[in-house]
Amino acid sequence: MTALPRDIRDVLGECIRREALGLIRPLWHDYTSFNDEACEAYRRRGDMLLRLLRGYGLSIVRVGEEPGSTPATADVVYSHPLHDGSATRSIRYAGKRWEIVSTTKESSETVEQSFSLHQANINAGLVLLEAPEARTIQGLGRQLAALVEIYRVHAQGIGEQP
Structure with a gap:
Protein backbone atom coordinates (compact mmCIF):
# COMPACT_ATOMS: atom_id res chain seq x y z
CA MET A 1 0.00 0.00 0.00
CA THR A 2 1.39 3.42 -0.90
CA ALA A 3 0.78 6.67 0.89
CA LEU A 4 -1.06 9.43 -0.89
CA PRO A 5 1.25 12.09 -2.29
CA ARG A 6 1.64 15.13 -0.09
CA ASP A 7 0.10 18.41 -1.08
CA ILE A 8 2.48 20.55 -3.17
CA ARG A 9 2.16 23.52 -0.81
CA ASP A 10 3.22 21.29 2.09
CA VAL A 11 6.29 20.09 0.17
CA LEU A 12 7.14 23.69 -0.77
CA GLY A 13 6.76 24.74 2.87
CA GLU A 14 9.17 22.02 3.94
CA CYS A 15 11.65 23.02 1.21
CA ILE A 16 11.50 26.70 2.19
CA ARG A 17 12.15 25.80 5.84
CA ARG A 18 15.00 23.50 4.85
CA GLU A 19 16.54 26.13 2.55
CA ALA A 20 16.47 28.69 5.36
CA LEU A 21 17.52 26.48 8.28
CA GLY A 22 19.10 23.38 6.76
CA LEU A 23 18.18 19.84 7.68
CA ILE A 24 17.31 20.35 11.33
CA ARG A 25 15.37 18.57 14.00
CA PRO A 26 12.53 18.25 14.38
CA LEU A 27 12.19 16.97 10.85
CA TRP A 28 9.15 18.27 8.95
CA HIS A 29 6.93 15.21 9.52
CA ASP A 30 7.61 15.46 13.27
CA TYR A 31 7.34 19.26 13.29
CA THR A 32 3.86 19.20 11.73
CA SER A 33 2.59 16.90 14.47
CA PHE A 34 3.18 19.41 17.29
CA ASN A 35 3.51 22.83 15.64
CA ASP A 36 1.30 22.90 12.56
CA GLU A 37 0.78 26.66 12.99
CA ALA A 38 4.49 27.30 12.37
CA CYS A 39 4.37 24.90 9.42
CA GLU A 40 1.42 26.81 7.98
CA ALA A 41 3.53 29.99 7.92
CA TYR A 42 6.04 28.15 5.68
CA ARG A 43 3.17 26.84 3.54
CA ARG A 44 1.90 30.42 3.08
CA ARG A 45 5.39 31.37 1.85
CA GLY A 46 5.09 28.45 -0.57
CA ASP A 47 1.73 29.85 -1.70
CA MET A 48 3.42 33.17 -2.41
CA LEU A 49 6.07 31.40 -4.49
CA LEU A 50 3.35 29.54 -6.43
CA ARG A 51 1.55 32.83 -7.16
CA LEU A 52 4.80 34.51 -8.25
CA LEU A 53 5.61 31.63 -10.59
CA ARG A 54 2.06 31.67 -11.97
CA GLY A 55 2.54 35.37 -12.74
CA TYR A 56 5.50 34.39 -14.94
CA GLY A 57 3.48 31.67 -16.66
CA LEU A 58 5.14 28.83 -14.73
CA SER A 59 3.64 26.12 -12.60
CA ILE A 60 4.94 23.38 -10.36
CA VAL A 61 3.48 19.97 -11.11
CA ARG A 62 4.17 16.56 -9.68
CA VAL A 63 5.99 14.17 -12.01
CA GLY A 64 3.36 12.10 -13.79
CA GLU A 65 0.57 14.68 -13.39
CA GLU A 66 -1.11 16.39 -16.27
CA PRO A 67 0.85 19.50 -17.35
CA GLY A 68 -1.12 22.64 -16.68
CA SER A 69 -2.66 21.44 -13.43
CA THR A 70 -2.09 24.20 -10.91
CA PRO A 71 -1.67 23.47 -7.22
CA ALA A 72 -4.19 25.21 -5.03
CA THR A 73 -3.08 27.85 -2.57
CA ALA A 74 -4.68 28.61 0.78
Missing part, protein backbone atom coordinates in the same frame (compact mmCIF):
# COMPACT_ATOMS: atom_id res chain seq x y z
CA ASP A 75 -7.29 31.35 1.11
CA VAL A 76 -5.50 32.77 4.19
CA VAL A 77 -2.61 34.95 3.02
CA TYR A 78 -1.61 36.44 6.38
CA SER A 79 -2.01 35.31 9.97
CA HIS A 80 -0.24 36.65 13.02
CA PRO A 81 -0.94 37.00 16.76
CA LEU A 82 -1.96 40.45 17.98
CA HIS A 83 0.58 42.34 20.05
CA ASP A 84 -1.21 41.58 23.33
CA GLY A 85 -1.53 37.89 22.46
CA SER A 86 -5.30 37.89 22.93
CA ALA A 87 -6.12 36.77 19.39
CA THR A 88 -4.76 36.13 15.92
CA ARG A 89 -5.56 38.41 13.01
CA SER A 90 -5.80 36.89 9.53
CA ILE A 91 -6.46 38.12 6.03
CA ARG A 92 -8.31 35.68 3.81
CA TYR A 93 -10.06 35.53 0.49
CA ALA A 94 -13.73 34.65 0.86
CA GLY A 95 -15.34 34.44 -2.56
CA LYS A 96 -14.89 37.77 -4.37
CA ARG A 97 -14.22 39.61 -1.10
CA TRP A 98 -11.34 39.87 1.31
CA GLU A 99 -11.90 39.52 5.03
CA ILE A 100 -9.92 40.66 8.05
CA VAL A 101 -10.65 38.06 10.71
CA SER A 102 -9.83 37.95 14.41
CA THR A 103 -9.65 34.54 16.07
CA THR A 104 -9.43 34.25 19.86
CA LYS A 105 -7.48 31.53 21.64
CA GLU A 106 -10.82 29.78 22.21
CA SER A 107 -11.25 29.66 18.39
CA SER A 108 -14.04 32.23 18.38
CA GLU A 109 -13.89 33.95 15.00
CA THR A 110 -15.01 37.50 14.21
CA VAL A 111 -14.98 39.00 10.73
CA GLU A 112 -13.81 42.53 11.44
CA GLN A 113 -14.06 43.74 7.87
CA SER A 114 -15.02 42.53 4.43
CA PHE A 115 -14.04 44.45 1.31
CA SER A 116 -13.28 44.14 -2.38
CA LEU A 117 -9.89 45.10 -3.78
CA HIS A 118 -11.67 47.60 -6.00
CA GLN A 119 -13.25 49.40 -3.04
CA ALA A 120 -10.02 49.31 -0.99
CA ASN A 121 -8.12 50.88 -3.90
CA ILE A 122 -10.75 53.61 -4.18
CA ASN A 123 -10.43 54.21 -0.43
CA ALA A 124 -6.64 54.45 -0.77
CA GLY A 125 -7.16 57.11 -3.44
CA LEU A 126 -9.44 59.04 -1.09
CA VAL A 127 -6.66 59.08 1.51
CA LEU A 128 -4.11 60.29 -1.03
CA LEU A 129 -6.45 63.09 -2.11
CA GLU A 130 -7.17 63.99 1.53
CA ALA A 131 -10.87 63.68 0.74
CA PRO A 132 -13.00 64.42 3.82
CA GLU A 133 -15.09 61.26 3.31
CA ALA A 134 -11.98 59.14 3.99
CA ARG A 135 -12.23 60.17 7.66
CA THR A 136 -15.66 58.53 7.90
CA ILE A 137 -14.61 55.06 6.73
CA GLN A 138 -14.54 52.69 9.70
CA GLY A 139 -11.32 50.66 10.02
CA LEU A 140 -9.69 52.33 7.03
CA GLY A 141 -6.16 51.99 8.39
CA ARG A 142 -6.61 48.27 8.95
CA GLN A 143 -8.15 47.88 5.50
CA LEU A 144 -5.24 49.67 3.82
CA ALA A 145 -2.72 47.64 5.84
CA ALA A 146 -4.49 44.47 4.63
CA LEU A 147 -4.37 45.80 1.06
CA VAL A 148 -0.60 46.31 1.34
CA GLU A 149 -0.20 42.73 2.62
CA ILE A 150 -2.38 41.31 -0.18
CA TYR A 151 -0.20 43.00 -2.79
CA ARG A 152 3.03 42.15 -0.94
CA VAL A 153 2.33 38.42 -1.16
CA HIS A 154 1.03 38.73 -4.73
CA ALA A 155 -2.44 37.50 -3.78
CA GLN A 156 -4.44 40.14 -5.63
CA GLY A 157 -5.40 37.67 -8.37
CA ILE A 158 -6.30 34.83 -6.01
CA GLY A 159 -9.96 34.80 -7.05
CA GLU A 160 -9.02 34.55 -10.71
CA GLN A 161 -6.98 31.34 -10.31
CA PRO A 162 -8.25 28.16 -11.97
